[in-house]
Amino acid sequence: DAMVIQNPRYQVTQFGKPVTLSCSQTLNHNVMYWYQQKSSQAPKLLFHYYDKDFNNEADTPDNFQSRRPNTSFCFLDIRSPGLGDAAMYLCATSGGTYTDTQYFGPGTRLTVL
Amino acid sequence: EDQVTQSPEALRLQEGESSSLNCSYTVSGLRGLFWYRQDPGKGPEFLFTLYSAGEEKEKERLKATLTKKESFLHITAPKPEDSATYLCAVQAGGKLIFGQGTELSVKP
Structure with a gap:
């Protein structure tokens, strides 16, 4: 089945230690998104790629970066995680236009010690 | 400012007790309204x-409707497995704007 896959599902890191989360998709979608979701809150868009074009949200901290080496994969790098970065990180994809439905992966739960 | 508000924040139902969830929105140029279900974790x-506006869609016990200002998610004869958080989002300015969600709990 075509899907959005995130690895790992659970990630524990130490304060200040860089961490990378990965997302892959078999839907062959052009657009890939990264969201942060904290407990009992709505998902918050961090950035997205439209094909190779990177689009950063204005309020996304510089601590968060992303890479998309090819259509299928996208990575979220957190350079120096703080305690406030502990959250669920969701990857989503959509087809060729912004009105297309976004399909989400299962998420990666990040814990910062 | 584009905004999405969901109500109630939490809803407890008995199995078989039908109800509706509300999603109110203010957005300049609606390009789509989406409903998602989210299970814990x-x-x-x-x-x-x-x-x-006027569009309706159904899936099993769920039916979604849309007007110019709000959307409803109707749940008919819910079962315990329908327990989850239901998120509403609108497509505006090239991105999804989410509401805070309604946490639904269905007791047997």
Whole structure:
């Protein structure tokens, strides 16, 4: 089945230690998104790629970066995680236009010690 | 400012007790309204997309409707497995704007 896959599902890191989360998709979608979701809150868009074009949200901290080496994969790098970065990180994809439905992966739960 | 408000924040139902969840929105140029279901510790699961006022979509016990100002998710004869958080989102300015969600609990 075509899907959005995130690895790992659970990630524990130490304060200040860089961490990378990965997302892959078999839907062959052009657009890939990264969201942060904290407990009992709505998902918050961090950035997205439209094909190779990177689009950063204005309020996304510089601590968060992303890479998309090819259509299928996208990575979220957190350079120096703080305690406030502990959250669920969701990857989503959509087809060729912004009105297309976004399909989400299962998420990666990040814990910062 | 584009905004999405969901009510109630939490809803407790008995099995078989039908009800509705509300999603009110203010957005300049609606380009789609989406309903998702989210189970604890998991990513949102897509349910419906609605594009124009008057549109309705159904899936099993769920039915979504759309007006110019709000959307309803009607749940008919819910079962315990329908317990989850239901998220509403609108497509505006090239991105999804989410509501805070309604946490639904269905007791047997």
